[in-house]
Amino acid sequence: MSIRKRTWVSGDHTKTAWVLVYSDGNGKRKQETFSTKREAERRWIEVSGELHRGSHVSLAGSITVSQAGELWIDRAISEGLERSTYEEYRRVLRQHIVPRIGSLKLAKLTRALVEEFRDQLLRDLSPYSAARAFSYFKIIMNLGDDKDLISINVAEKVKLETSKRHRHRQEFFKMDEVNSALTASTILGPKHRAFAHLFWLHGLRSSEGRGLTWEGVNLEKGTVTISQRADRWLNIGPPKSVSSFRTIPLTPSCHKAVAVLKAKANPSSDDFVFPDRQGRPMTYFQQISQLYDPIMFEAGLTKVVEGATKHLRSLHATRHTTASIWIEMGFSAKRVQKLMGHSSIQVTFDLYGHLIDLKECAADMMRAVDDWVLKNRP
Template sequence: MATIRKRELPSGKIVWQADYRDGGGKRRHKQFSKKGDADAFLLTARGQVRAGTHVADSASITVDKAAKLWLAQAEKNGRERATVARYKSTYELYVKPRFGATKLAALSAPAIQTFIDDLTGTMSASSLAKVHGALTSIFKHAVSRGHAAVNPARDIQMPSATRDKRRPEMPTKDELRAILKHTAARWIPFIRIAILTGMRASELRGLQWRDVAIESGVIHVRRRVDRYNEFGPPKSDAGTRDIPISDSTVAMLKAWRKECPKGEHDLVFPNGEGNIEGHANLLHRVFWPAQIAAGVTVSTGVKDEDGKPILDAKYSLHALRHAAAALFIEQGFPPKKVQSLMGHASLAMTYDVYGYLFKTEDDDRAKIAEMETALLG
C-alpha cells in the first residue's frame, strides 16, 4: 500500500515521506520538503510500477555508467569506429562534466533543458544537436534495459537552427577549372571525379575498380573508408547509389587504370603503394597545394618575414561535393534526382542545403507567362 506521512528528521527538519512497493514487492521510500511534491511523485511511481517501468532512486545507475553501457552496445552493434569515437567524445566533453555522477532517476527534463539552454550560443546548432542526441540515446538505451523509467531528454526544446544555417561554400566554375589546371597530373582523375559525381571523400577513398562499370559508364557507390582506414557501408541506405559518368570521363579512367598503383584492395585512388590514401594526405599534398598554386586562396591574417600576407587554401574537399550538387541543379536535374545522385537520406535534406539553387519564383512566373501566351495569344 502506498502512503504519505509527515516526518521530523533528527535535525528538526520536517519532510513528507512517500512509501510504496516497487514492481518486485520491495519497500521503497522517498522524502520531499512539500506534500504536493510527494503526492505527485507517488502518483507517477504507482503508474510506473503498474506498467513495469519503475526504477527506484536507490536502484538507479549513474549517467556515466549508463553512457558506458550505451557506448559498448553501439560498438557491439557494429557502429563504425569513427562514429563510436564521436559519440564518446561528445559525451566526455559536454555531458559527463555536468551529469556524469548524477543518477538517471534524479535527472529531470528541466535540468536537461537548462543544460541545453546554457550551451545554446556557445556552439553550432549541429554540435548542440549531437550533445542532445547523446543524452537522448543514453536514456533510450537505459529505458530499454530497465535502468530508467522514462527518457527526460526526449521532449527537450531545441533552439531553431535557422539562424545557424549558411549557404555551403563552394568553388565557382572558374575556380574549379583553375584547381584542375594546377592539380598534379597523378591526382587529376581524383579531383575530376569528385567534381563531377559529388561523391564524399570517404567514398572516393574506398572506391574499388569493381565499382566502376566502364562499359555502361556508371560508378556504383557501395562502400566508404573511415578516418581509421576501415571499410564500411555508405553513411546511409541512400548512400548506396549509382552515378552516371560521361564518355570522356570513362576514357580518362581507362587511361588512369593503366597507371594506377596496384594493391590488395584494387582501389581507384590509392596512395603510391596501392593502399588506402589518408584524408589528411589528400588535403595537405593534393587539394590544398593545387588551390594555392591556382590562386584560390584566403588570407590567414598573418604575414611572413618580408611582410607579405600568408595565404591558405580556400576550400575543403567537401566543397567539391557542394559544387557537384550546384552543377547538377544548374543542368536541370529535378530535386529528387539530385537527392539520389548526392545520396541524401531525404528530399528535405537536399532542399535544406541546396534549395536556394533551384529555380526561383521568377522562373515560375516566366513559365506561367509562356503558358498563357501559348493558350491565349
C-alpha cells in the same frame, strides 16, 4: 510509507533532516533523506503516484546520465551503426553532455534541471552544436524511458529551437574557382587531374574516393560505380547507405583524365584508384595532404587562418559544388538525388532546395506552361 524527523549532533551544531521511508514495488524497504519536510512530502506524493502506476525507480537504484549515455553508445554498436557514427556520439557525450549534467542521476532530474542544461548549451556552444548535443541527450532520456530507468521522461516536452538564420548553409566553389582547380590539377599530373574531375564534377564523398578500385571504373561504358568506401580507420565496407550504391556517367574530360591515369598505373581490377605507397587506401589525412591541398595551393585557392595558409574550402565542398552545377544545368531534383546517392529526395531538397528554387523561378515556369500548351496545340 512514512516521513520521520531525524536529529543529530555534529561538533557544536545540531542538524536536522527528514527521512522518507517506503517499500518499493518488490517489497524492499527504501529511504530517502531531505533537508526540509516540504521536500520530503513532495517526494512522498511522487513516489505514491509512481508506485500506483508501477513505474517507480528509487534514487539509490538509479544510474547517472553519464552511465545512461554509455548504454546508448553500446546500443548503437550492437545495432551495427558505423564506427564513425557512434564515435561522434561518444565525442558529443563526453565533451558537451557529461561535463554539464553527466553526474546527476536520472531519477533526480527535473524539468527545471533539463531546461537549465539546455540554456547552458545555448550559452556555451553555437546554435547548431547546442541543438545536436541536446537532441542526443533527449535520445538518452528516451532510452532510459524504454528501459524503465526513469519514472517519467522530464525531457520529453523541453525543446531547443534555433532561428532559421542559424541554419548551416553548404559550402560551394564558384565557377571560376572550379576552373582554376581543374587547370591546376592538369599541371600537377594524371593522379591529381583524375582526382579533381571525379570530385568536382561527379560528387564523390571523401570515403568513396578512398575506397574506389579500378573494378568500379568502366572506360568502355564511360561510368564509375560506387560500391564500397574506406572509412577513417581504413576499413573497406559498403557505402553510406543503400542509395549510395550508384553508377555515375563520366564527363568526357573526366573519362580522358581517368584513362590517362590508368594507362600510366597499369593496375589490376582490385587495385585502388588513389592508393598510398603500399597500395592500400589512403587515409583522410593523406588524401588531403597529397591530393587535395596541392591542387588548392597550385590554384591559389587558399586563406590564412591564425597565421597559417590553408585551403579555401573543405573537400566536402566539392560534392556540394557538383550538385549545384547539375541543378544549374537543369537536372531534376530526382536525378540529382540518384547521382549524389542521397537516401531520399527530401535530403536533396533539405541540402539544395534553395538552389532548386532559384533555378525554377515561378514566373519562368508559368511562361513555360504557355509555351508548352499553346505551341503544341493540334
